[in-house]
Amino acid sequence: MSTLQTQSIERLNLYKGILDDFLSRLDCLEQGTLEIETNGHLFILNGKVPGNTARINIRSFTAFIKRLYTKGDLGFAESYMAEEWDTPDLTTLLVLLGENRHRFTRLRRASRLSNLANRIHHWSNRNTRQGSSRNIEAHYDLGNEFYRLWLDTGMTYSCGLFHSEQDTLEQAQQHKYQRILDLIQPKVGASVLEIGCGWGGFAEMAAANQIKVDGVSLSPAQLEWANRRIQRQGLAESVELKLTDYRDLSGQYDHVVSIEMFEAVGEAYWDEYFGKLSTLLKTNGTAALQVITISEEAYTSYRKKPDFIQRYIFPGGMLPAVSRLKSLAEKHRFELVEDDSFGLDYAKTLEKWQLNFNQAKDKVFAQGFDPQFIRMWQYYLSYCEAGFLIKRLNLHQILLRKLL
Structure with a gap:
């Protein structure tokens, strides 16, 4: 197997690992349904009780995950601004995420360094x-x-x-x-x-x-x-x-x-x-x-x-x-x-x-x-x-x- 093929497999395995981790953090909805589309694959996560149905189309999974995992809520917003993801109904998506916010603690929490930088920026204003x-x-x-x-x-x-x-x-x-x-x-x-x-x-x-x-x-x-x-x-x-x-x-x-x-x-x-x-x-x-x-x-x-x-x-x-x-x-x-x-x-x-x-x-x-x-x-x-x-x-x- 060539070095190029080995690197491709490693990147694929890394992508799958990150995707699995991301989905596991989301697979805890209390209510509603979240549809996630990325790289041509559709994942549907159903809550314990019916509610809003929202969809997120992730255009650049790696960039999206990097922002989300390092900056939490703020990174999610910045990723939208950067067109790394989209949705047919932004308000409904944010309502669904808000209704389930206690279940997304690990996703919403930014790194300590990012939080500190954000607080310093706020203090300066x-x-x-x-x-x-x-x-x-x-x-x-x-x-x-x-x-x-x-x-x-x-x-x-x-x-x-x-x-x-x-x-x-x-x-x-x-x-x-x-x-x-x-x-x-x-x-x-x-x-x-x-x-x-x-x-x-x-x-x-x-x-x-x-x-x-x-x-x-x-x-x-x-x-x-x-x-x-x-x-x-x-x-x-x-x-x-x-x-x-x-x-x-x-x-x-x-x-x-x-x-x-x-x-x-x-x-x-x-x-x-x-x-x-x-x-x-x-x-x-x-x-x-x-x-x-x-x-x-x-x-x-x-x-x-x-x-x-x-x-x-x-x-x-x-x-x-x-x-x-x-x-x-x-x-x-x-x-x-x-x-x-x-x-x-x-x-x-x-x-x-x-x-x-x-x-x-x-x-x-x-x-x-x-x-x-x-x-x-x-x-x-x-x-x-x-x-x-x-x-x-x-x-x-x-x-x-x-x-x-």
């Missing part, structure tokens, strides 16, 4: 004043035209509230804004501060209801759009939006609104955020916060190991558990008046964003973004949708009242 501006710009200053391709016409980048299956994204976002106004119940002429004003959707609705709104953002691109919007609607006398870090604000307001901004604060600054919230509110004033939360069960491990979102989408970000939010509110002398959750509405919002994004993919390419960027955003939207569907994530609207 902490939300100091300079870091906050850099982190916000990294995500929101991709260009207003990019977000315009797949958000609703009102340019709202947060969970909508669906009253019916027939609601459009635009209607759901208006329902959400109206509910926040219903929570704080501002009187005509009341002063409202919005921390993280986005593209100005809430400020526009509040000002149209004769409320004085100050808003702050760290995204120059968003702020430019929002100010043009307010001018166009003839609301400039009621709204002032500026490029300011919330930590530099002064004065006092009747109400504070913060819609999915807390997630970008960073755990090291949560105390400072709530302290500032208290300082900015008049006594008996109210704060309405809309916050994405992570389950109590997942919170401890999530804190220790930055995930795909923190690495690629929201550098410096951190989701709280509900218990952590409540303890912070109590520590800073807030009364919890109301706490409502509607995480499945976020899954629906994300589903609609994903549909819009995929339909606009050619236009995203035309803006100069490459295939890896496209797949990163597809993974991001599906990853989040799956998180809400399996209830690892939730969406809370809470109303706090400042006590004496």
